Amino acid sequence: MAIRTVLKMGDPRLLKVADKVGKFGTPELNMLIQDMHDTMEALNGAGLAAPQIGVSLQVVIFGAKHNPRYPDAEEVPYTVLANPLLTPLAQEMEQDWEGCLSVPGLRGMVPRFTRLRYQGLDQYGKPIDRSVGGFHARVVQHECDHLQGILYPMRITDFRMFGFTEVLFPGQTPMDE
Numbered sequence: 001m002a003i004r005t006v007l008k009m010g011d012p013r014l015l016k017v018a019d020k021v022g023k024f025g026t027p028e029l030n031m032l033i034q035d036m037h038d039t040m041e042a043l044n045g046a047g048l049a050a051p052q053i054g055v056s057l058q059v060v061i062f063g064a065k066h067n068p069r070y071p072d073a074e075e076v077p078y079t080v081l082a083n084p085l086l087t088p089l090a091q092e093m094e095q096d097w098e099g100c101l102s103v104p105g106l107r108g109m110v111p112r113f114t115r116l117r118y119q120g121l122d123q124y125g126k127p128i129d130r131s132v133g134g135f136h137a138r139v140v141q142h143e144c145d146h147l148q149g150i151l152y153p154m155r156i157t158d159f160r161m162f163g164f165t166e167v168l169f170p171g172q173t174p175m176d177e
Contacts, residue, residue, distance in 0.1 A: 001034040003042045004053040006101045014102055015149040018051050018058045021082040024125030029059075033080055033123050036061050045101050046076065047139050049146030052102050058083050059123075060143035064135070073135040081128060084120035084144050088113040089131060098142060098152045099165065107168055109161035110152050112138045 007014050021029065032055055040048040040061060047062030063078030093111040100106075115133040118140050122128055132140065142152060156162050165172075 001031060001038055004035050004039045006039065006043070006048075006052050007054055009100075009103045009151055009153070011102075013054055013056070014051055014146070014151060016051065016056055017149050018049075018056045018147045020058050021121070024082070024121065024123060029123055032057070032059065033061065043101055046073070047143040048101065049143050051146050051149075058147045060084065060140075060147065062139045062143050064139070076136045076139055079128070080123045081118065081120045081140075081144075082123065084118055084140075084147070086141065086144055087117045087119075089115040089117055089133075094138075095161075096138060098138070100142070100152055102146075103151060103153060105165055106153075106163065107165050108153055108156045108163075109158065110142075110155045111157060112141045112155075116140065118144075 023029065032050060036048050036050065036053065036059070039053060046064045047060060050057045050059040059080070059082045061078070061080050062076060064073055064076045090113065092114045094114045095109045095111050097107050098110045114137065115131070116137050117129070117131045119127070119129045145152065153162065
């Protein structure tokens with residue numbers, strides 16, 4: 001379909017709470033999801049939220065098989081998730097590096113719940129209910145933050161662990177999300 005422009009940090013549209021999806025399986029929703037998929041694939045992303053391409057709807061996509069930007073990450077099944085609800089399954093938090101297609105060229109150490117349950121609907125309105133941990137849990141939390149107007153730098157607790165990718169990781173392949 002189309003590779004869309006990803007909004008960058010500073011754009012006020014990224015700071016809004018997205019609207020819930022009301023109708024599923026529509027041509028408009030299917031086209032949005034295809035555009036999100038094409039955009040994520042073109043940029044080697046592990047996920048993308050509709051607000052990142054200027055659409056204020058509670059829709060995220062994510063998934064990672066072998067990704068050159070995340071060579072050590074476990075596989076995450078490709079998922080379309082609308083109107084998500086996240087429930088931590090443990091209070092344990094883990095710090096790890098994150099980046100974002102909306103915050104290009106920067107990485108930061110972000111605390112996230114290590115295990116969580118996510119529920120929501122797929123693009124056809126069928127229920128999704130999964131309990132996950134590790135990189136999968138991190139990706140889901142990161143993408144769903146976009147639906148609440150939260151970018152990962154807002155979650156950083158130690159700004160000594162935030163900077164330009166090429167400075168933090170010299171000689172490595174750029175990682176943006």
